[in-house]
């Protein structure tokens with residue numbers, strides 16, 4: 392049906408079911424579709440030329456906006472908590488408070504650095520952040536077909552927006568739910584706004600933002616893209632869901648996480664740094680029946 396589903400990076404536990412979901416969404420038409428995507432390591436690359444690419448947080452952590460002392464403390468947090476984030480042997484309930492601890496400590500450190508709002512643009516421009524190959528087609532195609540794209544990220548909204556703005560793909564159909572910085576009257580970071588979004592509370596985030604889903608209540612079909620098992624709840628706020636196709640990028644610790652990913656996501660893309668498969672599916676979903 393979609394030749395790209397035979398690519399070597401594609402794993403599916405139930406290809407027949409995938410075909411049925413895709414056919415049902417295509418039949419309903421693009422007016423019923425919405426796309427909900429994670430950002431870091433889903434729309435952005437995990438690695439390039441064997442080197443890890445930065446998350447929104449890392450863009451700041453590695454920038455000249457952060458002191459050497461701040462950098463080493465942020466790095467230590469990353470080395471402590473990231474292995475916990477991706478550990479599939481620990482239950483989510485056990486990981487949740489630790490993730491709150493990580494995000495809270497990191498945000499406190501960022502606030503202590505007195506980051507200036509007007510320097511964020513430069514920090515992003517000078518960073519190694521990279522959207523996945525084929526991103527332009529992905530964003531442009533959704534825009535052309537008036538399909539809303541919600542980017543639901545536990546990263547930093549201000550940084551995320553700057554990445555997609557600089558890439559020229561922050562189209563009007565794109566909405567972002569994320570952690571946003573709060574600046575004082577001098578443009579200095581003083582806090583983060585609203586409820587913290589971390590990797591394992593994206594469901595709560597969805598409920599807090601029911602206004603977004605209210606506006607899209609005629610769009611009962613969802614294409615969900617993520618890279619974490621925590622991304623699977625991003626569509627929980629969608630009204631009267633009819634069909635959902637979940638695509639998961641498995642970037643890291645492939646062998647030990649494979650079975651969890653294949654059980655949770657309809658399509659798993661293993662060490663695939665491109666948008667080739669999501670783009671092929673989108674093309675099919677928006678083509679005439």
Ligand SMILES: Nc1ccn([C@@H]2O[C@H](COP(=O)(O)O)[C@@H](O)[C@H]2O)c(=O)n1
Pocket residue numbers: 429430431432446447448449469473476493494497543544545546590619
């Ligand atoms: N201090 C931190 C906290 C989190 N991260 C990474 O950010 C990712 C979350 O963003 P999503 O767009 O994927 O929701 C997550 O994978 C964390 O590893 C970080 O780098 N630094």
Ligand SMILES: [Mg+2]
Pocket residue numbers: 429430431432433617618619
């Ligand atoms: Mg992610």
